Each structure stands twice: as C-alpha cells, then as structure tokens.
C-alpha cells in the first residue's frame with residue numbers, strides 16, 4: 001500500500017501541503033513529495049484540484065456480509081433509568097434502518113427493568129432484546145462486553161450503535177476488540193451510502209476543527225459511538241405505547257453467565273458532590289471563566305443556570321483556580337458539550353475551550369473585551385461587564401418582563 | 405530482584421493551536437510545524453514516574469521499577485521519547501515502520517501489544533485518555549482487551565498499589581467509582597490525576613545521550629496485513645471543514661437594554 005503523487009498532473013500548487021496536518025508534504029521542483037510522516041488521512045486527496053494524489057494497493061473488501069442485517073442500538077441504563085442518548089440513537093437508528101430497508105433492534109442488559117420498556121418503542125424499535133440478570137447491577141464493563149459479544153454473534157447486526165458516554169466509551173472498544181471489527185468514536189453524523197449501502201460515520205477530530213468521514217472497510221458489524229445530544233429524539237408513536245402493545249416485541253435472552261467473571265471489584269461509588277453534574281445531560285450550559293473573578297461569583301451563574309433549567313460549566317482557568325470543580329470543565333481537557341444554548345461569561349475563547357463547545361446550537365458570549373475570540377464563534381455577543389448584565393438578566397427572567 | 409515494568413504509551417500530535425481556517429478557501433492552514441506530546445500523555449508519563457517513586461520508596465514492595473515509554477510513529481517522534489526521558493522515564497522504544505502508517509485504533513493497539521509483549525514483567529500500562537488528533541480514547545480499552553487485562557479509564561487517583569493489585573478511583577460522567585483490580589492492568593489518565601513536573605537537568609542530559617532503539621514490523625513479527633492502513637478495520641474516506649463560521653450578532657446598548665434583548669432572545673429560543 002502506498003500513497004502516490006501523479007507527477008504529470010501535479011502543479012506544485014501547495015494546496016495539499018497546506019492542508020496536511022502532519023508535515024508530510026514538501027514541494028520540490030513544483031511537485032508535491034509525500035514523506036514518511038504521512039498517516040494516510042486522505043486530506044490531501046480531497047483537496048487536490050487535479051486528482052493527482054491516490055492511495056494504491058489497498059485490498060478492496062471482498063467479504064460477503066449478507067448474513068449481517070439490521071441496526072442494533074445498545075440501550076444504556078443506570079439503576080433502571082435509561083440514558084437519553086439511547087433514545088436519540090433509536091431515532092437515528094430508525095432513519096438508518098429505513099434507508100437500508102431493515103429492522104431496528106434495541107439491546108438492553110440490566111436487572112429488573114420492565115418499567116422502562118414502553119418508551120423504547122415510541123422511537124420505532126421493531127424488536128427489543130432484554131437480558132435481565134443481576135450480574136449487570138454494578139455496570140461493570142467486562143461483564144457487559146461479554147454479554148454484548150454473545151448478542152452480536154447471535155443476531156449479527158449490520159450496524160451497532162452506542163452512546164459515547166463515559167461507560168460507552170470504555171465498554172464498546174472492548175466489544176469491538178473481541179469481535180474484531182472497526183469502531184468509530186464520538187460520531188456526530190451518520191448516513192448510509194446510497195450505492196454501497198455502507199455506514200458513513202462522521203466525527204470531529206483535531207478538537208472539532210475538522211470533520212472526518214470514516215467507513216468500516218472489511219468487517220461487521222459497523223460499530224460507532226455517538227455523542228449525546230447530537231442526534232434528535234424523534235418519537236414516531238404518539239405517547240407511550242401500551243404495555244400490551246409492546247409485549248410481543250420484547251424478547252428475553254437467556255445467556256449462560258456462569259463464565260462471566262469480572263476482573264473488577266467495585267469498592268464504592270460516589271456521586272459528584274453538590275449537584276450531580278453530567279454537563280452533557282443539559283440543554284443549557286452557563287459557563288464562567290477567569291472573568292468571574294472568584295469562586296463566590298459562580299453562585300451568580302448557578303442562579304442563571306437554574307432559572308434556565310441548565311447547568312454551570314467553566315473554563316480551565318476557572319477550574320485551575322479552584323473556583324469550581326473539574327467535572328464542570330468544558331474544553332479539550334474537559335468535557336465536550338453541544339447543548340442547545342451555551343452562554344460563555346468572562347471566557348476569552350482559547351482554542352482549547354472552543355474545542356469543547358463550538359458545536360453547540362446557539363452560543364451566547366458576554367465579555368468586556370470586544371476583541372475576545374469567543375465572539376468569533378458566537379451567534380450572539382454582548383460586549384460588557386458580566387456583573388452588570390447577568391443580575392439584570394436574572395431579574396428579568398424572574399419577573400418575566402422584557403419591557404424596560 | 406525482579407524488576408517491575410511500567411509501560412507508558414505516548415503519541416506525537418500536531419499542536420492544535422496552530423490550526424486555522426482560511427475563510428476564503430475554507431481550507432486548513434497550519435502555521436508553524438510544531439508537534440507536541442499529546443497533552444493527556446504528559447499525565448501518563450508523570451503518573452508512571454510517580455508510581456516508580458512510590459513503589460521504590462515503599463519498604464513492603466521495595467522493588468526495582470522501570471518506566472518505559474513507547475510510541476508508534478514516524479522517525480521524528482523520537483523527540484517525544486527523549487522528552488519523556490527528560491521527565492523521568494528510564495528508557496524508551498520507538499515503533500517505526502512505513503507500513504505502520506494509517507493505522508486505526510485497532511491496528512495501533514495491535515502494534516503496541518506486540519511491542520509490549522517483548523517486555524517481561526510489566527505490570528501496568530498507562531495511556532492518555534485520548535489523543536488530540538485521533539481523539540477516540542479507544543486505543544487503551546482495545547489494547548487491554550487484546551491482553552485480556554482489566555482497563556480503568558479516566559483514572560483520577562491510584563489509592564494503593566503493589567506488585568499484584570491496585571485500588572484506583574476513576575471519574576465516570578457524573579460519579580466517581582473506586583475499584584480494586586489485579587495487575588497487570590491498563591489505565592488511562594487525564595489532567596485530574598497529577599500535575600506534571602518540568603524536566604530536570606539530569607533528565608535532560610540523560611535524554612540527550614540516550615540511545616533509543618527503533619523496532620520495525622519485522623522486529624514485532626507483524627505482517628503487512630495486520631498493520632497500518634491495511635490492518636485497519638476503519639478508513640477515513642473524507643476530511644472536510646465544518647460549516648462556515650457564521651456572523652455574530654452583537655447585542656448593544658446600555659447593560660439594561662442588553663439584558664432585555666438577551667432575555668427576549670432566550671424567550672424566542674424557548675428556554676423560559
């Protein structure tokens with residue numbers, strides 16, 4: 001396998017050199033030369049106007065995957081409550097299943113969960129497989145991995161989706177490693193290639209600066225984890241289907257769990273103190289940075305967040321100053337979030353911060369520096385002192401008036 | 405005496421700060437050529453060195469500990485191995501072969517596995533929680549699965565450790581979990597676990613003089629179809645720039661007017 005530049009059509013225009021993130025291209029004598037730093041990411045192939053670059057010698061997938069059918073979604077639950085991202089994935093899975101003309105399956109491992117079934121069917125699930133066993137109680141990933149592997153071997157789905165939650169991101173790579181198939185992490189868009197009928201998995205990389213579309217070349221199922229809050233929850237059935245209406249669609253799987261030994265001994269679980277915070281659970285995030293000036297002022301943000309039904313986030317500068325705890329940090333070394341509304345208060349907009357929030361639907365920035373980078377990614381910007389504006393905003397929200 | 409080995413997996417990545425987008429052509433412009441140790445991997449290095457110090461100071465374990473840094477990458481990634489040595493790592497190995505290029509997380513994990521297999525008596529593999537460029541966090545759990553050893557991701561504190569087991573705390577989305585696991589094991593770490601030190605003068609000297617062995621695919625006994633892009637299950641078929649940057653709408657006026665207009669916007673957006 002190699003990457004080649006067609007010398008006759010290459011003009012040495014440097015487009016490829018500029019797009020390459022690995023310094024793998026040099027221009028010598030008006031021709032592009034690709035060196036050993038190349039990682040075959042394909043960015044140069046895409047950008048070249050003269051179609052001069054190609055990867056050759058890569059064996060085409062010849063395997064026959066006809067026995068793999070259907071879209072399967074891993075339904076993640078914690079103490080019986082189902083993660084929102086699972087519903088989002090069922091909605092997305094329905095769309096994919098429709099374009100493939102196949103069935104949508106849910107797989108739900110857990111213990112004593114019957115109450116949560118009906119809602120699963122409002123998103124168009126054709127069939128729900130349930131494995132009810134007490135071994136799932138502590139959410140240990142190696143136990144889950146063994147179970148999912150058996151399920152995948154038995155039902156052979158063509159596509160397998162899971163939420164890119166903390167749990168999903170540790171569990172699913174193990175499953176993929178055992179099955180020996182490809183896995184694409186943290187997808188933000190999924191689609192079916194109309195001709196090849198394969199899954200196109202799109203994900204941000206380089207801190208959200210670039211999107212890459214990835215395919216699973218020569219193995220099945222095509223597995224992907226998907227970021228919470230990216231896909232839309234779209235119920236296809238009005239209200240919750242009745243218990244009777246779904247009974248025929250639920251299948252209990254009996255697994256031989258006698259050899260399901262775990263390698264973990266769970267000693268304790270503590271909720272993060274204060275509010276339980278999983279930033280990605282919220283539609284509104286109100287974040288504060290160094291401009292907050294100190295820990296006490298974060299109560300102002302908390303008040304605003306509460307009024308909006310949201311949660312407080314923070315820049316690293318605020319976390320590093322111990323004004324707020326690390327689980328609140330947004331950014332490259334914190335959480336990646338994409339809420340409906342992100343309000344950045346006293347945050348300058350360093351690239352590492354933007355990496356964690358620039359895919360939010362609506363970004364509102366409040367900063368006293370008109371040149372702050374945060375305004376470059378914001379939909380709405382307010383130049384001013386946050387201590388002037390936020391209290392006034394809270395007042396208005398509380399009184400419900402926007403007339404002066 | 406038996407030496408305990410701790411393996412630290414690190415990767416050289418392009419520093420993100422240098423990526424800019426040319427608004428006219430909507431293409432990436434890289435400014436400068438700087439590459440860095442993947443930021444999370446610096447915590448992996450530090451944790452490896454701290455564990456060594458801890459284990460050696462403990463009379464009960466009283467063992468000799470060696471910290472080894474491993475990276476798979478082009479020749480130029482040798483520089484991050486030297487940096488790791490300056491930070492206290494004992495020695496380093498570079499896995500480099502043209503045929504490794506284009507590896508997805510699976511092929512990366514497999515290559516790392518075959519390298520680590522060559523060491524005996526390793527008890528712990530430490531990885532960063534994710535890379536800047538790959539950004540998947542998959543290499544750790546996949547590697548652990550290949551060895552069939554426990555993997556604790558997002559570790560925030562190693563509470564207790566000896567030759568055969570450890571007690572370790574990790575941060576899941578909204579909770580901390582504390583586990584006891586047997587060694588060998590693999591963990592991934594982020595900034596919560598420690599504050600990396602700066603290189604010492606002695607370290608810098610050692611780093612300068614150290615011979616860093618390079619292992620290619622033959623040394624690892626890996627065929628072409630197992631490694632690099634050929635050995636990968638996934639393949640990038642397209643790289644592109646996200647939606648064009650939109651115009652920001654400025655909300656102006658007195659603080660009162662600004663607050664009022666923002667309130668109106670929030671109402672429009674249905675958050676109230």
Ligand SMILES: Cc1cc2nc3c(=O)[nH]c(=O)nc-3n(C[C@H](O)[C@H](O)[C@H](O)COP(=O)(O)OP(=O)(O)OC[C@H]3O[C@@H](n4cnc5c(N)ncnc54)[C@H](O)[C@@H]3O)c2cc1C
Pocket residue numbers: 288289290291292314315316317318329330331332333334335345346347348349350351352353356366367368369372384385386387443
């Ligand atoms: C490897 C690496 C990883 C990193 N990861 C992250 C990460 O995950 N998340 C992250 O956030 N950062 C991260 N950083 C740090 C990042 O580079 C910035 O240092 C940090 O985001 C700055 O935080 P800030 O915007 O709060 O502070 P500053 O940059 O100091 O900005 C403060 C802003 O507040 C404004 N301000 C001050 N007072 C007021 C007021 N009264 N009213 C209105 N505005 C006011 C100022 O104008 C200024 O723009 C990382 C850095 C590195 C090197």
Ligand SMILES: Nc1ncnc2c1ncn2[C@@H]1O[C@H](COP(=O)(O)O)[C@@H](O)[C@H]1O
Pocket residue numbers: 413414415442444445448474475476477509512516530531532533534535538539540541542543544
């Ligand atoms: N090429 C590589 N060489 C050594 N370690 C790597 C390599 N790629 C990834 N890793 C390790 O795996 C972690 C997770 O990487 P990733 O799955 O790419 O996000 C990194 O933080 C490194 O510790």
